Amino acid sequence: MNFRFGFGGGGGFLWDPNGGRPGSKPTDNCRSGGIGAGVFGDIDFSAGPLHAGLQNNLGRNFPSAGDSVPYGQFMSPVGPQWGNSWGIGAYAAFGGQVTIWSGRQ
Numbered sequence: 001m002n003f004r005f006g007f008g009g010g011g012g013f014l015w016d017p018n019g020g021r022p023g024s025k026p027t028d029n030c031r032s033g034g035i036g037a038g039v040f041g042d043i044d045f046s047a048g049p050l051h052a053g054l055q056n057n058l059g060r061n062f063p064s065a066g067d068s069v070p071y072g073q074f075m076s077p078v079g080p081q082w083g084n085s086w087g088i089g090a091y092a093a094f095g096g097q098v099t100i101w102s103g104r105q
Contacts (some may be wrong), residue, residue: 034063036099038071044078045090052079072085 038059045052058072 019061032065033102034061034065034100036061036071036101038097039095040097041092041094043090043092046083046088047088049082049084050080051083052077052081054078057097061099 003019036059038057040058043054055076056074057077058069060070062068
């Protein structure tokens, strides 16, 4: 059994050559490359094997060709989904994000 309580900060880096940019739709033209900037906030919780959360983000994509495009989602649900681990927990995070994408496929 593990009990945890805390307050902290962190950061990270993600490289996903097959990932999408925030706010893009399958019908969007992603072939021009560009950069996006925004803010995010996440709330996640678990009870037993059940995991769920809410995601928020707001920002703007700046393609190298064409006009900039704003994006955002507010209280977008994640889950609920059944996990392989059991426990009770909750976390909240917020911060900034920068996304760089290539026009190559």
